[in-house]
Structure formats: structure tokens, C-alpha cells
Amino acid sequence: MTFRAERDRFFILTTLLIVLVTATVIFIPLLFDKSATQEDWIIVSCIFLGTNAFVLWPFLFITYTFHEEYLQVAGGPVRSKIKYRDITKVARTTDILTGYRMHSSLNSIEIFYNTGWTGSVKISPQQQEWFMEELKKRCPNMILDLK
Numbered sequence: 001m002t003f004r005a006e007r008d009r010f011f012i013l014t015t016l017l018i019v020l021v022t023a024t025v026i027f028i029p030l031l032f033d034k035s036a037t038q039e040d041w042i043i044v045s046c047i048f049l050g051t052n053a054f055v056l057w058p059f060l061f062i063t064y065t066f067h068e069e070y071l072q073v074a075g076g077p078v079r080s081k082i083k084y085r086d087i088t089k090v091a092r093t094t095d096i097l098t099g100y101r102m103h104s105s106l107n108s109i110e111i112f113y114n115t116g117w118t119g120s121v122k123i124s125p126q127q128q129e130w131f132m133e134e135l136k137k138r139c140p141n142m143i144l145d146l147k
Contacts, residue, residue, distance in 0.1 A: 001134060003125040005062035005075075006105040015059050019052050026051075062102055064125050066134055071111075073121055075102045080121060084138045086113040091145035093122055109146075111135075 058076030065072040070081045089112040103124035112120045125131040
């Protein structure tokens with residue numbers, strides 16, 4: 001069972017701002033360079049597309065997949081497998097700036113677990129209540145702090 005990440009206005013606007021700043025930084029110098037050739041424009045356009053593909057890939061393709069023994073959290077090239085037996089606690093969070101995060105919404109939950117270098121991951125699944133029910137089935141001993 002796979003859940004996609006919820007996206008809210010804050011993250012959409014932030015991502016669009018990053019794309020706009022990247023476009024400005026990359027294309028403005030060419031606009032003022034009268035000696036710029038078509039090849040220059042092609043090279044700069046490829047750099048722009050590559051940079052923004054790297055920015056958008058994690059944002060557009062965040063998924064949370066329930067497997068038999070573990071929860072897979074994936075965003076772009078980053079993938080984490082969290083074994084259900086290692087999950088200790090789940091809590092709501094609005095902290096978007098610190099820690100390991102694979103979310104695109106301020107309406108997030110944080111999953112704490114015993115393994116991994118950070119000990120927790122912040123996620124924002126669509127249909128959060130359904131996600132939590134599925135997680136409770138697989139981790140009956142975890143602590144829920146959904147205040």
C-alpha cells in the first residue's frame with residue numbers, strides 16, 4: 001500500500017521560488033551578454049533543466065510504502081527502510097526546518113525509530129488518518145502522540 005505526500009501552499013510556493021531564483025541566476029547574465037550564441041543558450045538551458053530536475057524530483061515524487069516488514073519512505077533518489085519493530089513513537093509536528101524530513105506539507109507527523117542516524121523522520125501522507133490506522137496495525141506497541 002503506497003501513500004503519496006500531501007503538498008500545501010507553503011511548499012509549492014517555496015519550490016516555485018527556488019525555480020524562479022534559479023532561472024534568474026542562470027538566464028539573466030545571458031540576456032545582457034550580446035555575444036551569447038545559440039550554443040550558450042542551449043548549454044545554460046540544460047544546466048537550468050538539470051538543476052530544477054534535481055530540486056523537483058524529491059518534491060514531486062515523495063511516497064510512503066507499507067511493505068511486509070518495513071515502511072519505505074522515498075523522495076527522489078533518497079530511500080529509507082524503517083522496520084516496524086523499530087518504530088517507537090508517532091507524533092504530530094509543525095517543525096519543518098530540522099531533522100530528517102521527507103514531507104511537503106506543514107501538516108506532518110514524525111515517526112521515531114531506534115535505528116538510523118537521525119532517529120526520526122518527518123512525513124506528510126495524504127489521507128493521514130488512513131495512514132495512521134495502517135501503521136497502528138503494523139506497530140501495535142508504538143506510542144501515539146497526536147495532540
